[in-house]
Amino acid sequence: MGTALHRHEAQTDLALRAASYGMAAWAVDGMDVEAVERATGRAVESIRGGGGPHFLEMRTYRFRAHSMYDPDRYRDKGEIERWKTRDPIERLTDRMREDAELVDDELAEIEHRVTEEIDAAVAEAERAPEEPVESLLQHVTSARTEVT
Template sequence: MSIDPLEGIDAPEAVALLEMMLRIRRFEEHCVELYSAAKIRGFLHLYVGEEAVAAGIAAHLRPDDAVVATYRDHGHAIAKGVGMRAVMAEMFAKVTGCSRGRGGSMHLFDAATRFYGGNAIVGGGLPVAAGLALAEQWNGTDAVAVCCFGEGAVAEGEWHETMNLASLWNLPVLFACENNLYAMGTALARSEAEVDLVAKANSYGMTAWSVDGMDVAAVRAATGRALTSMRAGGGPVFLELRTYRFRAHSMYDPDRYRDKSEIESWKQRDPITHWRALLEERGILGEGAFDEMDRAVEAEVDDAIAFAEESELEPVSELTRWVYSDGSTAVASASAAPVKGGAL
């Protein structure tokens, strides 16, 4: 018996999932061009092929949920609700960027949507996500923290340490492991003695399962199940999202370690192509609807690029601002309540 992929998804949400994936795809495609044109510099890691993961997870996230991502973070930021203008301006190193041009592609931050970066040290975001979850647990909310990371992080000590701590303390953190099969250029089996990631997570007493990360409905359903449990105090969940990046690791990567045939076979599973076809087949997406959506998305990306182009650079006079807090720190979470002082 096969489950209907549209189970529990109404037409507007089905369309929204497609649109989210398409927004990320088109954004990334433009980034390639802009990188070639030297408008974007530094490292650039693209999410093309993996859009179903961010879109499927974000479908269940609330504004008060926190997200920690990796250096391949454009998709997660856009899916969490960071404006495309602010993300693009960040890549252009402009002061209107979501990190004022200080972080670039790998370090997108946005307090308003609780997007905590953009961590460029593999595994470095994991303990931070556990801490964000601890704060929610402490405050008695049902908000969660989501940590997106690649399967390469599973080899890091920080992964093992965090899995143990999160499980031990029953923290509401979703470990979203995007298994795209290669840690930069090293295939999983070339670096891991045990390649069953679910078994590894299980060994920490954590609920875990694998999901087809090329299927946005599957990611959405799995996330929904995980978050429902987590919001009710069920503790952390590990999801292995089996996915694939269609492009190289970064713009510097000559992609020598993968067969072209392997890449081509994964491209046959393009999450956008498949979801679009399903929606058209079910009549949810009428004739011409996709092209119309695509034109709107292209217009949004074009607008973001124009905004980034026109924006100013941060004045050099601000170089040393915020090495330490200066009282203007615009983060409600860290300074919501005054510290008790005076009478000790």
């Protein structure tokens, strides 16, 4: 959970690694919402056009620990604060305000709708029956086939 990629992988460029399997692959600044939109649009267009599988490495930074049980002692707090200056949502809303594409009332309404949607999804998940243990591995691996 807390092992940095460079400490356990010889090749840390995941897009380059994926490309070695013969698929289209590229890295994207995952901290830039509009760059992600452009990259995914490009990939979807290619896939729908018969371009086969694509691998997009969304290079992002996790602001919080992995879980409530993770003390997050392996990262410098200053590093986290530096990355927070690149918060993708704040950067997008700031840019949209500057370009007069978004006003604070609209943002408040969007945030309200998102909160309602999340609350409804959580309530639905809590009402749902638990998954039977015998189906937990369904669709996790493929069935073995004989090679002739």
